Amino acid sequence: MTHDWSGGLTSISDLDRTDVLKLFKLVDNCIKGKYEKIGLGRVIGLLFFEPSTRTRLSFEVAAHKIGAYPLVVHDPSTLSISKGESMEDTLRILGNYCDILILRHKDPKTIRKAIRYAGVPVINAGSGSVEHPTQSLIDIYTVYKFRGNPDGLTFGIMGDLKHSRAVHSLIMLLTKFDNVKLKLISPKGLELDEPFRKSIESEIVLEEISDIRSIISELDVLYIVRLQKERFKENYEKYISSYSISPEILKKCKEDLLILAPLPRTWELPPSIDSLPQAKYFQQASFGVPVRMAILISILRAL
Amino acid sequence: MTHDWSGGLTSISDLDRTDVLKLFKLVDNCIKGKYEKIGLGRVIGLLFFEPSTRTRLSFEVAAHKIGAYPLVVHDPSTLSISKGESMEDTLRILGNYCDILILRHKDPKTIRKAIRYAGVPVINAGSGSVEHPTQSLIDIYTVYKFRGNPDGLTFGIMGDLKHSRAVHSLIMLLTKFDNVKLKLISPKGLELDEPFRKSIESEIVLEEISDIRSIISELDVLYIVRLQKERFKENYEKYISSYSISPEILKKCKEDLLILAPLPRTWELPPSIDSLPQAKYFQQASFGVPVRMAILISILRAL
Amino acid sequence: MTHDWSGGLTSISDLDRTDVLKLFKLVDNCIKGKYEKIGLGRVIGLLFFEPSTRTRLSFEVAAHKIGAYPLVVHDPSTLSISKGESMEDTLRILGNYCDILILRHKDPKTIRKAIRYAGVPVINAGSGSVEHPTQSLIDIYTVYKFRGNPDGLTFGIMGDLKHSRAVHSLIMLLTKFDNVKLKLISPKGLELDEPFRKSIESEIVLEEISDIRSIISELDVLYIVRLQKERFKENYEKYISSYSISPEILKKCKEDLLILAPLPRTWELPPSIDSLPQAKYFQQASFGVPVRMAILISILRAL
Secondary structure: OOOOHHHEEOOHHHOOHHHHHHHHHHHHHHHOOOOOOOOOOOEEEEEEOOOOOHHHHHHHHHHHHOOOEEEEEOOHHHOHHHHOOOHHHHHHHHHHHOOEEEEEEOOHHHHHHHHHHOOOOEEEEEEOOOEOHHHHHHHHHHHHHHHOOOOOOEEEEEOOOOOOHHHHHHHHHHOOOOOOEEEEEOOOOOOOOHHHHHHHHOOOEEEEEOOHHHOHHHOOEEEEOOOOHHHOOOOHHHHOOOOOOOHHHHOOOOOOOEEEOOOOOOOOOOHHHOOOOOEOHHHHHHOHHHHHHHHHHHHHHHO | OOOOHHHEEOOHHHOOHHHHHHHHHHHHHHHOOOOOOOOOOOEEEEEEOOOOOHHHHHHHHHHHHOOOEEEEEOOHHHOHHHHOOOHHHHHHHHHHHOOEEEEEEOOHHHHHHHHHHOOOOEEEEEEOOOEOHHHHHHHHHHHHHHHOOOOOOEEEEEOOOOOOHHHHHHHHHHOOOOOOEEEEEOOOOOOOOHHHHHHHHOOOEEEEEOOHHHOHHHOOEEEEOOOOHHHOOOOHHHHOOOOOOOHHHHOOOOOOOEEEOOOOOOOOOOHHHOOOOOEOHHHHHHOHHHHHHHHHHHHHHHO | OOOOHHHEEOOHHHOOHHHHHHHHHHHHHHHOOOOOOOOOOOEEEEEEOOOOOHHHHHHHHHHHHOOOEEEEEOOHHHOHHHHOOOHHHHHHHHHHHOOEEEEEEOOHHHHHHHHHHOOOOEEEEEEOOOEOHHHHHHHHHHHHHHHOOOOOOEEEEEOOOOOOHHHHHHHHHHOOOOOOEEEEEOOOOOOOOHHHHHHHHOOOEEEEEOOHHHOHHHOOEEEEOOOOHHHOOOOHHHHOOOOOOOHHHHOOOOOOOEEEOOOOOOOOOOHHHOOOOOEOHHHHHHOHHHHHHHHHHHHHHHO
16 A cells, blocks of 8 residues: 555655655656646745754755745744643644644654644654654665665664664664665664564564674665764773774775765764765765655645 | 825724725635735845744745745844844844835834834834734634624623733724624733723723623623733632633533634633634634735735 | 856955956846846855844845745754764755855854865855955945945045954955055054054055044045944043044045945944935945845856
8 A cells, every 4th residue: 555645754654665666766856857846835834843954954945946935933942832832732823824844843742743733744854763754765765876775785774773763764664675684783772772673673684783893794785873972871982993984994895885874973984984985975965855855746746 | 094005014003994894805815815926026024023933924924925035034132233233223224125024022112113214114013012913903804704894793802901912902903893892801900901991992892891701691702812820929720710711601602602812822711612613713823824915915015 | 367256255355356346237237126037946055153134134135036045044053063063064964955155154264164065156254353255345336336446545444443354355355456545443452453464565555543533534435343342441431532433523524425334333333424425334235135146146157
């Protein structure tokens, strides 16, 4: 069953493999400039209760490019919520002003409230540490662009896997494809949460690894999320070599390895990597606008 | 004498009954999508010195819909006023950049400065607790939509009448119509200020009521503004039944009563009312964009 | 050699006299409404790390008028820089989203980083106290408009010359013209820095003056930048008469003197001057939009 885009995009689990590959064809066309200005006369609301620039700006540009007006709520703290208004009322009122509502909130329940009260299709632009579906579509589009669809590939996912919503959505998206192998590389205490791991274990082959160097040669894709120093109680330095990469470590990698990252990065992905042919994270970032254009177009076509 | 829109809209007292009804025809057309893109090539400045989302966003969407560019000053604290610039200079400079200036400021004198120095038509989007003319046009447009013009109707206005600019503009607007009766229901200390009451007393029949339950059956329109807990020194709880509504209280209301509210609401208007046929406040909110479009169109036509 | 606009505009020293006069013809046309919508389909990024309204809003309006979409980063503190991202990465990512990047930052090195990493033409909208090239073009366009090109004119520049980037760019721009004479009028400690003065001394005739009254009758242009009280350790009052103007002082000025100011102003330029025919600073401010339109058009034409 294919996804009904008229409801928006609130979880990556709504999409199946066919939906994703169909969306990617649309992204190809957006990159080539072959798209209709289907947004003309439409208003697309951007309501970010957590700071965001990358996601917000790329949605703003995407909305503009397809002809729509991006209505950005720059400072939700000035919303009437501060006067005691309920989230339900706020969503109802904002839904009045727009044709699609893009929402980021730290509480995953807010997305469900938006679906119920906004009265327009909702896009989840990040809900707590739980989901970030549009980011995972950008991630896999990058793979698709360089290697075709991800069937049969081996992915290393390195960093703070516990707190990264990008990682959660990425793994959920990878379960839709065939014979994907996952190598999870994270410091103790920052592994995937047990309930989440249980929920996907039957759908994808995964293995937990304690040092990137031991498996670097096996990977087709290395996906790196940042490690925040604040997460470490002590001995921060000893993790540096096991959970970061360097030109040295990459000497053993496949020639066509794709190094991806949702960015921002800190020490785990040093600038000395940037000029290597495997480094694709800036190209990946540049796909933010066309992937989000394709999502908006898919929704507007379904209305 | 009809209103000269080329000066903008700074007080509801500028409009007479004919102006209002003419404007409402224009709102009807905006809702039907029958309007010219008269704003093309125009810039509409939004300068809000007090927080606002509802009013600001609906003006922003309204400006966009008629083809104009909304130039939003998101954080007036970054204006050169913080470098010691006078309000007069700031208004002069901003007036340079736009064709209409929409202004909210806690000091009513600022509206008068804008008229003098901005050099473009000014719209009052809220001046202290004194006036909020565009809100009152939305309020009465809602009445007009469901009951025709408000001649002969009985209005109950409940809540903090002392501090609500929406209430002041609404009452001033109602004086333009014939045989309107006002029932004012507010806790001690939050009644209409004496000077304001004196100023309208000769133009409209009004009565002060101490409990909504005693007159609910007489009302054609019930307009509810929020009561802030902070305004009460003590015994906040004892006011709840006298100055809030409930499905119980509404059992005695007319079938075609219209319940309106400028929103946000807190405890005085509970969500248990939302599904009653008398509850019109969300529809009222949805008229924010077309009423403001009609105001902008009226001004641009007059330039 | 004429300026290659495809690189943007990062220092006024990039332009020669011919570039400037050619740009001014374009400004004339922008004022008359004779310009192409060359920005259609383009995104112009505005990234201001220091507060700005005047420069930001006029660039925003200029971008819109030529058909482009202004992508404004309203609160750079929400950028991923706060998550430890390097300025280089931030500039790279933002460069992805836009066709021109307009940047203000207190550290002049950031402009050089933007040139290197943004991958799109960069406009310097103010770098520390060093440069503000677009402001100086507005200043000299105002002179050009009223007196033709500035060859042979005598300029008085009064105020805090040490900290004003507008003054630095203005003087650098004036060195491109012939026989300009500079009279610098500033309190002790707020004179032009020695290295800057040395760097321009061979290219322009300059003289330091301790009281505006002694040379007011010689000036063709008087350019006034504000004096902040905080800069003075003591005896603030005694400077008032030497470094501010008044109708009294202006009794001795030339009839066709142009009084200019980048604004905002404080006490050095009192409102009692505003109605004099010599006061041109509000007209000067109104040239902000067309001058910035002409700069954007020049860059887009060169791409």
